[in-house]
Amino acid sequence: MRFTSVLAAGTAAVLALGLTACGSGDGGGDGGGGTDDVTITMLPKNLGNPYFEASTAGAQEAADELGATVEEVGPDAASPDAQVPFINTAAQQGVGALVVSANDPTAIGDALEEARSAGTKVVTFDSDTEPQFRDLFVNQASPEGIADKQLELVADQIGGEGEIAILSASANATNQNAWIALMEEKLASDYPDIELVEIVYGDDDDQTSFDKTAALLQSHPDLKGIVSPTTVGIAAAARYVSTSDAKGRVAVTGLGTPNQMREYVEDGTVEAFALWNPTDLGYLATQAAAALASGDIAGEEGDTFDAGRLGEFTVGADGEVLLGDPYVYDETNIGDFDF
Numbered sequence: 001m002r003f004t005s006v007l008a009a010g011t012a013a014v015l016a017l018g019l020t021a022c023g024s025g026d027g028g029g030d031g032g033g034g035t036d037d038v039t040i041t042m043l044p045k046n047l048g049n050p051y052f053e054a055s056t057a058g059a060q061e062a063a064d065e066l067g068a069t070v071e072e073v074g075p076d077a078a079s080p081d082a083q084v085p086f087i088n089t090a091a092q093q094g095v096g097a098l099v100v101s102a103n104d105p106t107a108i109g110d111a112l113e114e115a116r117s118a119g120t121k122v123v124t125f126d127s128d129t130e131p132q133f134r135d136l137f138v139n140q141a142s143p144e145g146i147a148d149k150q151l152e153l154v155a156d157q158i159g160g161e162g163e164i165a166i167l168s169a170s171a172n173a174t175n176q177n178a179w180i181a182l183m184e185e186k187l188a189s190d191y192p193d194i195e196l197v198e199i200v201y202g203d204d205d206d207q208t209s210f211d212k213t214a215a216l217l218q219s220h221p222d223l224k225g226i227v228s229p230t231t232v233g234i235a236a237a238a239r240y241v242s243t244s245d246a247k248g249r250v251a252v253t254g255l256g257t258p259n260q261m262r263e264y265v266e267d268g269t270v271e272a273f274a275l276w277n278p279t280d281l282g283y284l285a286t287q288a289a290a291a292l293a294s295g296d297i298a299g300e301e302g303d304t305f306d307a308g309r310l311g312e313f314t315v316g317a318d319g320e321v322l323l324g325d326p327y328v329y330d331e332t333n334i335g336d337f338d339f
Protein backbone atom coordinates (compact mmCIF):
# COMPACT_ATOMS: atom_id res chain seq x y z
CA MET A 1 0.00 0.00 0.00
CA ARG A 2 1.32 3.41 -0.86
CA PHE A 3 0.05 6.76 0.29
CA THR A 4 0.89 10.01 -1.31
CA SER A 5 0.01 13.53 -0.47
CA VAL A 6 0.97 16.98 -1.47
CA LEU A 7 2.87 18.56 1.35
CA ALA A 8 2.40 22.29 1.41
CA ALA A 9 5.54 24.18 2.36
CA GLY A 10 3.43 26.50 4.49
CA THR A 11 2.33 23.65 6.71
CA ALA A 12 5.80 23.25 8.10
CA ALA A 13 6.10 26.92 8.89
CA VAL A 14 2.75 26.93 10.66
CA LEU A 15 3.74 23.79 12.53
CA ALA A 16 7.08 25.26 13.56
CA LEU A 17 5.30 28.32 14.92
CA GLY A 18 2.86 26.10 16.71
CA LEU A 19 5.71 24.25 18.38
CA THR A 20 7.38 27.45 19.49
CA ALA A 21 4.15 28.76 20.87
CA CYS A 22 3.15 25.62 22.69
CA GLY A 23 6.53 24.38 23.83
CA SER A 24 6.72 20.80 24.98
CA GLY A 25 3.74 19.40 26.72
CA ASP A 26 3.95 17.24 29.78
CA GLY A 27 2.29 14.50 27.85
CA GLY A 28 -1.02 14.91 29.53
CA GLY A 29 -2.62 15.51 26.18
CA ASP A 30 -3.30 19.12 26.94
CA GLY A 31 -0.05 20.81 26.06
CA GLY A 32 -0.08 20.43 22.31
CA GLY A 33 -1.19 22.30 19.29
CA GLY A 34 -3.43 19.53 17.95
CA THR A 35 -2.59 16.88 15.41
CA ASP A 36 -4.67 18.35 12.57
CA ASP A 37 -2.48 19.04 9.55
CA VAL A 38 0.55 17.25 10.96
CA THR A 39 2.48 15.79 8.04
CA ILE A 40 4.28 12.50 8.55
CA THR A 41 6.67 10.61 6.28
CA MET A 42 6.78 6.84 6.79
CA LEU A 43 10.11 5.31 5.74
CA PRO A 44 10.31 1.51 6.08
CA LYS A 45 13.51 -0.49 5.53
CA ASN A 46 12.29 -1.20 2.01
CA LEU A 47 9.11 -1.27 -0.05
CA GLY A 48 7.37 -4.43 -1.19
CA ASN A 49 7.59 -6.18 2.18
CA PRO A 50 4.15 -7.25 3.48
CA TYR A 51 5.32 -6.58 7.05
CA PHE A 52 5.83 -2.91 6.25
CA GLU A 53 2.66 -2.78 4.17
CA ALA A 54 0.88 -3.79 7.38
CA SER A 55 2.73 -1.17 9.46
CA THR A 56 1.97 1.53 6.90
CA ALA A 57 -1.71 0.53 6.94
CA GLY A 58 -1.60 1.11 10.70
CA ALA A 59 0.09 4.46 10.13
CA GLN A 60 -2.65 5.49 7.73
CA GLU A 61 -5.34 4.39 10.17
CA ALA A 62 -3.80 6.54 12.91
CA ALA A 63 -3.34 9.50 10.57
CA ASP A 64 -6.98 9.30 9.48
CA GLU A 65 -8.12 9.34 13.08
CA LEU A 66 -5.85 12.26 13.92
CA GLY A 67 -6.52 14.36 10.82
CA ALA A 68 -2.84 14.04 9.96
CA THR A 69 -1.31 13.11 6.61
CA VAL A 70 1.02 10.17 5.98
CA GLU A 71 3.16 9.56 2.95
CA GLU A 72 5.03 6.30 2.62
CA VAL A 73 8.33 6.44 0.75
CA GLY A 74 11.29 4.07 0.66
CA PRO A 75 13.93 2.21 -1.29
CA ASP A 76 13.56 -1.13 -3.03
CA ALA A 77 16.63 -2.55 -1.31
CA ALA A 78 16.99 -2.60 2.47
CA SER A 79 20.24 -0.61 2.61
CA PRO A 80 21.11 2.42 4.76
CA ASP A 81 22.48 4.47 1.88
CA ALA A 82 19.24 4.06 0.02
CA GLN A 83 17.27 5.54 2.94
CA VAL A 84 19.29 8.76 3.10
CA PRO A 85 17.75 10.60 0.09
CA PHE A 86 14.26 9.95 1.47
CA ILE A 87 15.28 11.45 4.81
CA ASN A 88 16.74 14.49 3.05
CA THR A 89 13.56 14.97 1.04
CA ALA A 90 11.38 14.75 4.13
CA ALA A 91 13.55 17.40 5.79
CA GLN A 92 13.37 19.66 2.74
CA GLN A 93 9.61 19.28 2.66
CA GLY A 94 9.54 20.30 6.29
CA VAL A 95 7.36 17.41 7.40
CA GLY A 96 6.31 17.41 11.02
CA ALA A 97 7.64 13.93 11.70
CA LEU A 98 9.58 11.13 10.08
CA VAL A 99 8.80 7.57 11.14
CA VAL A 100 11.64 5.28 10.09
CA SER A 101 12.77 1.66 10.45
CA ALA A 102 16.55 1.99 10.30
CA ASN A 103 18.69 -0.20 8.08
CA ASP A 104 21.72 0.72 10.20
CA PRO A 105 22.15 2.17 13.70
CA THR A 106 24.52 4.99 12.66
CA ALA A 107 24.74 5.31 8.87
CA ILE A 108 21.57 7.39 8.57
CA GLY A 109 22.44 9.44 11.67
CA ASP A 110 23.77 12.54 9.90
CA ALA A 111 20.73 12.77 7.69
CA LEU A 112 18.43 12.37 10.69
CA GLU A 113 20.32 15.03 12.60
CA GLU A 114 19.86 17.44 9.72
CA ALA A 115 16.17 16.66 9.51
CA ARG A 116 15.81 17.27 13.24
CA SER A 117 17.63 20.56 13.09
CA ALA A 118 15.22 21.58 10.35
CA GLY A 119 12.38 20.93 12.83
CA THR A 120 11.28 17.42 11.88
CA LYS A 121 10.63 15.05 14.77
CA VAL A 122 12.17 11.62 14.26
CA VAL A 123 10.53 8.43 15.50
CA THR A 124 12.25 5.15 14.80
CA PHE A 125 10.06 2.09 14.88
CA ASP A 126 10.82 -1.62 14.35
CA SER A 127 14.60 -1.09 13.92
CA ASP A 128 16.26 1.67 15.93
CA THR A 129 19.20 3.98 15.38
CA GLU A 130 21.53 4.95 18.18
CA PRO A 131 19.33 6.95 20.57
CA GLN A 132 20.96 10.34 19.91
CA PHE A 133 19.67 10.35 16.33
CA ARG A 134 15.97 10.18 17.12
CA ASP A 135 13.35 11.54 19.50
CA LEU A 136 11.61 8.24 20.22
CA PHE A 137 11.90 4.55 19.38
CA VAL A 138 8.67 2.59 19.19
CA ASN A 139 9.77 -0.95 19.97
CA GLN A 140 7.62 -3.93 19.03
CA ALA A 141 8.56 -6.07 22.05
CA SER A 142 11.52 -6.42 24.37
CA PRO A 143 14.60 -7.73 22.54
CA GLU A 144 15.03 -10.38 25.25
CA GLY A 145 11.44 -11.51 24.79
CA ILE A 146 11.88 -11.75 21.02
CA ALA A 147 15.17 -13.65 21.30
CA ASP A 148 13.90 -16.04 23.97
CA LYS A 149 10.71 -16.81 22.09
CA GLN A 150 12.60 -17.81 18.94
CA LEU A 151 14.97 -20.06 20.90
CA GLU A 152 12.07 -21.69 22.73
CA LEU A 153 10.41 -22.36 19.39
CA VAL A 154 13.44 -23.87 17.69
CA ALA A 155 14.51 -25.88 20.74
CA ASP A 156 11.05 -27.32 20.99
CA GLN A 157 10.91 -28.16 17.30
CA ILE A 158 14.31 -29.92 17.14
CA GLY A 159 13.97 -31.80 20.42
CA GLY A 160 16.44 -29.60 22.27
CA GLU A 161 19.62 -30.62 20.44
CA GLY A 162 21.48 -30.35 17.15
CA GLU A 163 22.75 -27.82 14.64
CA ILE A 164 20.87 -24.67 13.82
CA ALA A 165 21.56 -21.71 11.55
CA ILE A 166 20.22 -18.18 11.45
CA LEU A 167 18.97 -16.58 8.24
CA SER A 168 18.83 -12.87 8.99
CA ALA A 169 17.88 -9.69 7.14
CA SER A 170 20.59 -7.22 6.12
CA ALA A 171 23.91 -7.43 7.94
CA ASN A 172 23.58 -4.01 9.63
CA ALA A 173 19.92 -4.20 10.68
CA THR A 174 19.76 -2.91 14.25
CA ASN A 175 16.79 -5.00 15.27
CA GLN A 176 17.95 -8.38 13.93
CA ASN A 177 21.50 -7.84 15.21
CA ALA A 178 20.22 -7.10 18.72
CA TRP A 179 18.05 -10.22 18.71
CA ILE A 180 20.86 -12.39 17.31
CA ALA A 181 23.34 -11.19 19.93
CA LEU A 182 20.85 -12.09 22.66
CA MET A 183 20.14 -15.47 21.07
CA GLU A 184 23.86 -16.22 20.97
CA GLU A 185 24.22 -15.38 24.66
CA LYS A 186 21.23 -17.41 25.66
CA LEU A 187 22.25 -20.37 23.52
CA ALA A 188 25.60 -20.46 25.29
CA SER A 189 24.05 -20.32 28.76
CA ASP A 190 20.83 -22.28 28.43
CA TYR A 191 21.03 -24.56 25.39
CA PRO A 192 24.31 -26.51 25.62
CA ASP A 193 23.15 -29.14 23.14
CA ILE A 194 22.23 -26.72 20.38
CA GLU A 195 25.02 -25.50 18.12
CA LEU A 196 24.67 -22.36 16.01
CA VAL A 197 26.72 -23.31 12.96
CA GLU A 198 26.24 -20.26 10.73
CA ILE A 199 24.56 -16.88 10.39
CA VAL A 200 23.72 -15.78 6.86
CA TYR A 201 22.08 -12.62 5.53
CA GLY A 202 19.31 -12.59 2.95
CA ASP A 203 19.10 -8.76 2.94
CA ASP A 204 15.32 -8.88 3.35
CA ASP A 205 15.24 -9.83 -0.31
CA ASP A 206 13.13 -12.86 -1.18
CA GLN A 207 15.42 -14.38 -3.80
CA THR A 208 18.61 -13.80 -1.82
CA SER A 209 16.99 -15.37 1.26
CA PHE A 210 15.80 -18.34 -0.82
CA ASP A 211 19.29 -18.88 -2.24
CA LYS A 212 20.90 -18.57 1.20
CA THR A 213 18.54 -21.24 2.50
CA ALA A 214 19.62 -23.61 -0.27
CA ALA A 215 23.28 -22.90 0.51
CA LEU A 216 22.79 -23.48 4.24
CA LEU A 217 21.19 -26.86 3.65
CA GLN A 218 23.98 -27.82 1.31
CA SER A 219 26.83 -26.78 3.60
CA HIS A 220 25.31 -28.30 6.74
CA PRO A 221 23.88 -31.72 5.99
CA ASP A 222 23.13 -32.29 9.69
CA LEU A 223 21.25 -29.04 10.10
CA LYS A 224 18.14 -29.47 12.22
CA GLY A 225 16.71 -25.98 12.28
CA ILE A 226 16.72 -22.58 10.61
CA VAL A 227 15.77 -19.57 12.71
CA SER A 228 14.91 -16.57 10.59
CA PRO A 229 14.23 -13.40 12.60
CA THR A 230 12.83 -11.64 9.55
CA THR A 231 9.47 -12.04 7.87
CA VAL A 232 11.11 -12.00 4.43
CA GLY A 233 13.67 -14.64 5.39
CA ILE A 234 11.32 -17.07 7.12
CA ALA A 235 8.86 -17.04 4.21
CA ALA A 236 11.64 -17.67 1.67
CA ALA A 237 13.19 -20.41 3.83
CA ALA A 238 9.81 -22.10 4.29
CA ARG A 239 9.14 -21.94 0.56
CA TYR A 240 12.49 -23.57 -0.20
CA VAL A 241 12.14 -26.25 2.45
CA SER A 242 8.52 -27.01 1.55
CA THR A 243 9.55 -28.55 -1.78
CA SER A 244 12.88 -30.03 -0.71
CA ASP A 245 13.82 -33.23 1.06
CA ALA A 246 14.58 -31.12 4.13
CA LYS A 247 10.85 -30.84 4.75
CA GLY A 248 10.07 -32.60 8.02
CA ARG A 249 13.81 -32.94 8.80
CA VAL A 250 14.76 -29.28 9.14
CA ALA A 251 12.59 -27.03 11.28
CA VAL A 252 11.93 -23.49 10.04
CA THR A 253 10.94 -20.91 12.60
CA GLY A 254 11.52 -17.29 13.60
CA LEU A 255 9.41 -14.21 12.90
CA GLY A 256 6.80 -14.25 10.15
CA THR A 257 3.51 -12.76 9.07
CA PRO A 258 0.52 -15.11 9.23
CA ASN A 259 -0.51 -14.40 5.63
CA GLN A 260 2.93 -15.31 4.27
CA MET A 261 3.32 -18.35 6.50
CA ARG A 262 -0.17 -19.86 6.42
CA GLU A 263 0.45 -22.27 3.55
CA TYR A 264 3.66 -23.57 5.14
CA VAL A 265 1.95 -24.16 8.48
CA GLU A 266 -0.91 -25.88 6.72
CA ASP A 267 1.40 -28.11 4.61
CA GLY A 268 3.45 -29.08 7.69
CA THR A 269 6.71 -27.34 6.73
CA VAL A 270 6.45 -24.97 9.69
CA GLU A 271 5.19 -25.86 13.13
CA ALA A 272 5.12 -22.45 14.82
CA PHE A 273 6.65 -18.99 14.54
CA ALA A 274 6.23 -15.66 16.31
CA LEU A 275 5.55 -11.98 15.64
CA TRP A 276 3.80 -8.96 17.04
CA ASN A 277 1.12 -7.05 15.17
CA PRO A 278 2.89 -4.81 12.61
CA THR A 279 -0.31 -2.84 11.95
CA ASP A 280 -0.47 -1.92 15.62
CA LEU A 281 3.22 -1.04 15.52
CA GLY A 282 2.75 1.43 12.64
CA TYR A 283 -0.36 2.79 14.33
CA LEU A 284 1.46 3.36 17.61
CA ALA A 285 4.52 4.91 15.93
CA THR A 286 2.29 7.34 14.07
CA GLN A 287 0.37 8.28 17.21
CA ALA A 288 3.71 8.94 18.92
CA ALA A 289 4.98 10.94 15.93
CA ALA A 290 1.86 13.10 15.89
CA ALA A 291 2.08 13.67 19.65
CA LEU A 292 5.67 14.86 19.20
CA ALA A 293 5.05 16.97 16.11
CA SER A 294 2.08 18.71 17.69
CA GLY A 295 4.07 19.52 20.81
CA ASP A 296 1.88 17.33 22.98
CA ILE A 297 4.94 15.48 24.27
CA ALA A 298 8.65 16.23 24.20
CA GLY A 299 9.70 12.58 24.16
CA GLU A 300 11.09 12.63 27.69
CA GLU A 301 10.98 9.61 29.97
CA GLY A 302 7.64 9.61 31.77
CA ASP A 303 5.76 11.54 29.06
CA THR A 304 2.40 9.95 28.35
CA PHE A 305 0.31 10.14 25.22
CA ASP A 306 -2.98 8.81 24.02
CA ALA A 307 -2.55 6.21 21.27
CA GLY A 308 -6.17 5.94 20.13
CA ARG A 309 -7.51 2.38 20.12
CA LEU A 310 -4.33 1.10 21.83
CA GLY A 311 -4.82 3.29 24.90
CA GLU A 312 -2.30 5.38 26.77
CA PHE A 313 1.46 4.83 26.48
CA THR A 314 4.37 6.13 28.53
CA VAL A 315 7.81 6.99 27.21
CA GLY A 316 10.37 4.81 28.98
CA ALA A 317 14.14 5.04 29.43
CA ASP A 318 16.18 6.05 26.36
CA GLY A 319 13.07 7.39 24.66
CA GLU A 320 11.52 3.96 24.14
CA VAL A 321 7.85 3.16 23.83
CA LEU A 322 7.02 -0.53 24.02
CA LEU A 323 4.14 -2.07 22.06
CA GLY A 324 3.82 -5.42 23.84
CA ASP A 325 4.88 -9.08 23.73
CA PRO A 326 5.61 -11.33 20.78
CA TYR A 327 2.82 -13.74 19.91
CA VAL A 328 3.12 -17.34 18.69
CA TYR A 329 1.27 -18.52 15.58
CA ASP A 330 0.63 -22.20 14.79
CA GLU A 331 -1.98 -24.37 13.12
CA THR A 332 -4.46 -23.74 15.90
CA ASN A 333 -4.69 -19.98 15.36
CA ILE A 334 -3.16 -19.05 12.01
CA GLY A 335 -6.58 -18.92 10.38
CA ASP A 336 -7.64 -16.14 12.74
CA PHE A 337 -5.25 -13.49 11.38
CA ASP A 338 -5.13 -11.47 8.19
CA PHE A 339 -1.91 -9.52 7.83
Ligand code: RAM
Residues within 6 Å of the ligand: 045, 049, 051, 052, 101, 126, 127, 169, 173, 175, 204, 229, 230, 231, 232, 255, 256
Ligand atom coordinates in the same frame (compact mmCIF):
# COMPACT_ATOMS: atom_id res chain seq x y z
C1 RAM B 1 11.24 -7.97 8.36
C2 RAM B 1 12.03 -6.73 8.67
C3 RAM B 1 11.57 -6.07 9.96
C4 RAM B 1 11.47 -7.09 11.07
C5 RAM B 1 10.56 -8.21 10.68
C6 RAM B 1 10.46 -9.27 11.75
O1 RAM B 1 10.00 -7.62 7.85
O2 RAM B 1 13.39 -7.08 8.77
O3 RAM B 1 12.50 -5.07 10.30
O4 RAM B 1 11.02 -6.50 12.27
O5 RAM B 1 11.09 -8.82 9.50
